[in-house]
Amino acid sequence: MIERYIQFVGEDEVDAIVKLAERLQDLSILHVNSTAAGGGVAEILNRLVPLMRELGLRVDWRVIRGDQEFFTVTKTFHNALQVGAVEVPRRFYEIYERWQEINANELDLDYDVVFIHDPQPAGLVKYRKRGLWIWRCHIDVSTPNPEVWGFLRRYVSQYDAAIFHIPEFARDDLEIPQLLIPPSIDPLSPKNVELPPTAVERVVQKFDVDPERPILLQVSRFDRAKDPLGVVEAYRLARRRVPGLQLVYLGSPAHDDPEGEAVYRETVEAAGGDPDIHLLMLPPDSHYEVNAFQRAATVVMQKSIREGFGLTVSEALWKKRPVIGGKTGGIKIQVIHGVTGFLATSPRTAAHYAVYLLREKRLREEMGAAGREHVRRNFLITHQLRRYLMAIAYVAKRAMWSD
Amino acid sequence: MKLGAKSLDTKGKGVPFKFYTAYYVSTYSRRKAYTLRELLEGVKTADKNTLFHHVFHAVRAKHLLPPRYNNDFARWVGEEVGDEELAAALSDISGAEPATIEDIRKEIVAILEPAADERRGRSEFVFVGMEPVVVETKYVAHTLAEFLDLVEVVPGESILYHFVTRRVLRSAGRNDFSTWLDKNFGLAEVADELSRIDPLAFNSEEALREAILTVLKKRLL
Numbered sequence: 177m178i179e180r181y182i183q184f185v186g187e188d189e190v191d192a193i194v195k196l197a198e199r200l201q202d203l204s205i206l207h208v209n210s211t212a213a214g215g216g217v218a219e220i221l222n223r224l225v226p227l228m229r230e231l232g233l234r235v236d237w238r239v240i241r242g243d244q245e246f247f248t249v250t251k252t253f254h255n256a257l258q259v260g261a262v263e264v265p266r267r268f269y270e271i272y273e274r275w276q277e278i279n280a281n282e283l284d285l286d287y288d289v290v291f292i293h294d295p296q297p298a299g300l301v302k303y304r305k306r307g308l309w310i311w312r313c314h315i316d317v318s319t320p321n322p323e324v325w326g327f328l329r330r331y332v333s334q335y336d337a338a339i340f341h342i343p344e345f346a347r348d349d350l351e352i353p354q355l356l357i358p359p360s361i362d363p364l365s366p367k368n369v370e371l372p373p374t375a376v377e378r379v380v381q382k383f384d385v386d387p388e389r390p391i392l393l394q395v396s397r398f399d400r401a402k403d404p405l406g407v408v409e410a411y412r413l414a415r416r417r418v419p420g421l422q423l424v425y426l427g428s429p430a431h432d433d434p435e436g437e438a439v440y441r442e443t444v445e446a447a448g449g450d451p452d453i454h455l456l457m458l459p460p461d462s463h464y465e466v467n468a469f470q471r472a473a474t475v476v477m478q479k480s481i482r483e484g485f486g487l488t489v490s491e492a493l494w495k496k497r498p499v500i501g502g503k504t505g506g507i508k509i510q511v512i513h514g515v516t517g518f519l520a521t522s523p524r525t526a527a528h529y530a531v532y533l534l535r536e537k538r539l540r541e542e543m544g545a546a547g548r549e550h551v552r553r554n555f556l557i558t559h560q561l562r563r564y565l566m567a568i569a570y571v572a573k574r575a576m577w578s579d
Numbered sequence: 580m581k582l583g584a585k586s587l588d589t590k591g592k593g594v595p596f597k598f599y600t601a602y603y604v605s606t607y608s609r610r611k612a613y614t615l616r617e618l619l620e621g622v623k624t625a626d627k628n629t630l631f632h633h634v635f636h637a638v639r640a641k642h643l644l645p646p647r648y649n650n651d652f653a654r655w656v657g658e659e660v661g662d663e664e665l666a667a668a669l670s671d672i673s674g675a676e677p678a679t680i681e682d683i684r685k686e687i688v689a690i691l692e693p694a695a696d697e698r699r700g701r702s703e704f705v706f707v708g709m710e711p712v713v714v715e716t717k718y719v720a721h722t723l724a725e726f727l728d729l730v731e732v733v734p735g736e737s738i739l740y741h742f743v744t745r746r747v748l749r750s751a752g753r754n755d756f757s758t759w760l761d762k763n764f765g766l767a768e769v770a771d772e773l774s775r776i777d778p779l780a781f782n783s784e785e786a787l788r789e790a791i792l793t794v795l796k797k798r799l800l
Contacts, residue, residue: 188734192600192714343705346607354607356707503702513658514645562602566712570604 177230181558184363189558191521196565197231203253206287207237210296211252216359216487217293217314220560223362227561236287240279240297245271256321257295257328258484264324272327276300289568291337301334307493308571311338314359316505318345337571341485342506355567358506360560361490361551367463368494371471379468385454389420390534393473395491397465398427401482403502406523408446408453410479413527415452418534422452426469428460446500470495475533475540476517479526483507490555493547495518499541500529510555516547582799587724591763596755598718598733601711601726601740603632603639607654608706615660618677619651619695621706627680629708631748634674634683636709638778639739648783651704652687659700665690674779676754680747711744723764727795730756735784742787743778756791769798 182190207218207225221237228235242250249268249312256262276299285304292298293312301309311332314478317325317340329349334336335352341347346354361368380387392411396402411423425443429436440455447453458465470476476492478501485506489499493510499517511517513553518533520526533540553559608629612618615796622630633651637644643699648654649670668690674683718733720726741755751758757770770793781787 186734188600189715191717192602192734195714196712340607343605343607343707344703346609346705348609348611354609356605356607512645563604566602566604569712570710 178227178558180364181556183551184556185471185558190349193558193562193565194231194367196562196569197233200565200568200572203234203288203568203572204286205233205235205289205291205568207235207291207293208240208285208297208300208376209237209293210242210247210284212239212455216441220359220557221293223365223557224320224564225562227557228564238283240275240283240300242279242296244273246275253295253324253328257317258315258342260319260321262321262324264321269327273299276302289572291564293502295328298328298331299366299372299559301331304334308336308568309334310567310571311335313338313340313345314484316341316345316482317347328570335387337567340573342509344505353571355570357560357563357567358509358555359485359487360555360557361487361494362557363494365463367467368491369467371464371467376468379465380472383424383454383456383465385422385424385472387472388419389422391422391424391469391472392475392530392534393426393469393479393492394477394479395423395426395470395488395575396478396480398425398436398443400435400439401480402462403479403481404439404443405446406481407479408443409523410477410526411453413524414530414534417531420452421534422454424454424456424469424473426456426458426466427482428462457525466491467495470497475530476528477530478502478507478511479520479523480504480507486510487555493544494551496541496548498533498543498547500526500533510550512546512550516543526538581797582723584724584800587727587799588722589764590721591723591765594759594763596720596759596763597719598716598729598737599713599740600716600734600737601713602736603636603709603711603743605632606708606710608708610706612700612704612706612758614697614699615656615662615665615691616697617697618655618704619688619691621704622652622684623692625706626708627712627748629706630680630684631709631744632709633738634672634687635743635747635778635780639736639784644782649779649782652691655700655704659702659704660698662694665694672779673777674743674747675777676746676757676774677752679750680748683747711740711748713740723799726759727792727799730788730792730795735788738788738791739778739784742776742791765782766798769794772798 211218225237249271280300280303288307290307290309290313294314339355339357341358377387394407415421446458470492476497476499478486478489480502483505489510492499499511501511503519503521513519518529610621610800612621637649653666653669657663669738718729720729746754757773760766761770775791
């Protein structure tokens with residue numbers, strides 16, 4: 177399987193991954209997270225764990241269990257850590273701790289290296305008997321609810337290291353080493369594989385979008401952090417200069433997110449019945465359709481006000497589409513201003529760059545090529561795999577230099 | 580003096596050149612700067628790996644920086660603080676031999692110090708450290724001919740490791756290529772000409788490789 181990535185990253189990169197893995201053959205490795213399917217972490221582990229095993233590493237993956245009450249607690253923690261202002265009842269901390277103990281009793285945690293993903297199972301470290309423990313944080317904890325972070329920090333401080341997506345998410349109040357590993361996309365996944373042009377055209381037409389006219393696309397949830405109203409405003413401003421422009425906002429229904437429905441309604445209202453604004457709600461597993469729309473788009477937007485990493489940016493760049501991104505979170509290391517796209521701080525600047533790109537085909541092609549190369553060099557799954565292996569070598573103090 | 584293509588099968592003193600490659604574990608240094616003065620303080624006190632990262636990663640991954648800036652300090656000063664004059668000065672620092680990381684630190688401090696006031700960036704500068712993880716490659720050169728051929732094909736990271744990382748971070752004084760050519764073959768002039776290449780004049784490993792190859796071809800073929 178790993179050989180299939182040679183076409184993207186070259187033989188030497190894959191050789192290096194094999195050599196790094198050889199250094200770690202004697203170690204048993206465990207990943208623990210809170211869900212086997214659905215969500216970005218499960219998606220990454222579903223791809224990473226088989227690749228690590230193929231390299232001869234002894235890797236297991238376990239999922240913690242909990243009742244509905246526990247997952248209400250962890251969802252609340254999640255929101256409190258990412259958004260900050262959330263009320264957290266005192267008993268939530270007891271429920272969290274109780275389920276850490278239950279899972280610690282049920283799971284075999286006797287490994288040389290243990291990766292604990294996200295806050296849900298972070299408290300398992302209290303029950304560690306041996307091994308190197310690494311907390312892998314997939315969310316933005318830079319401006320958390322102080323009480324919830326204070327609670328979680330007591331656990332995180334007991335780890336040998338923590339891993340964050342970008343330096344801005346790392347914490348000054350953690351004494352342990354903090355490593356930086358961005359997430360990645362898989363060029364072989366249905367969301368990113370090459371598609372025949374006819375398939376792209378067919379999918380776009382299926383949703384009443386005209387493939388002959390320019391398309392401005394944003395793929396994201398209907399969430400205020402993604403600024404859907406700002407996207408509509410930017411489109412409106414751009415359309416005055418680019419007649420025939422269409423906006424496609426591609427999201428998924430969020431049954432567990434009442435605010436998502438409210439934001440969707442507000443966006444529909446803002447669209448005001450414009451037939452060239454397409455607010456599409458597709459099932460979460462619509463990878464083929466997302467792929468097709470990203471390839472059909474003339475310019476892609478990710479105009480977030482706040483963002484964890486925003487992998488849809490890398491997905492679009494991989495398809496050679498320049499991206500206009502909000503200047504926040506991981507978007508800043510994917511959109512290199514003026515090279516792979518533009519960073520915008522308001523609907524007006526987003527519209528300005530959109531018009532510029534929509535008019536300049538050559539610029540779009542140059543930025544598209546630079547974007548694909550940027551992703552090829554930095555954000556493919558093989559990079560993430562190598563960085564995980566390097567993280568283990570670093571924490572386990574395995575030979576770093578050649579002499 | 581030229582050796583010529585017919586004389587490159589010599590093994591010199593018989594010491595082969597083993598190509599290694601390096602990747603870098605990025606770490607958060609727990610230091611941020613919001614103003615030019617804090618940036619200066621950060622540059623003064625950062626450990627050598629952190630400084631190395633912010634200065635030399637432009638050679639390693641050109642696409643992480645707009646090409647007009649040659650290092651992270653220049654980008655932050657230009658894009659976030661808006662002082663293009665100071666950014667240009669910072670972009671012009673030299674990384675040629677025998678500059679150590681301390682020499683580079685002194686040069687940056689000398690540029691920043693007169694300008695370091697309370698002007699703030701629109702976002703903070705985050706100091707990031709790094710630790711190299713070195714991996715053996717399959718490439719070994721026994722002769723000058725093999726060396727010349729392999730410099731063209733080894734991974735870009737390998738070029739940077741031998742030409743820059745080991746010299747700057749391990750205080751080797753000289754890049755590995757020059758050291759090998761001089762010690763194993765007595766090619767002091769070729770070695771000296773390679774040593775004069777400033778890696779900070781390039782914003783990709785491929786451009787650096789091209790400069791090295793140009794010297795090698797001129798001198799050896």
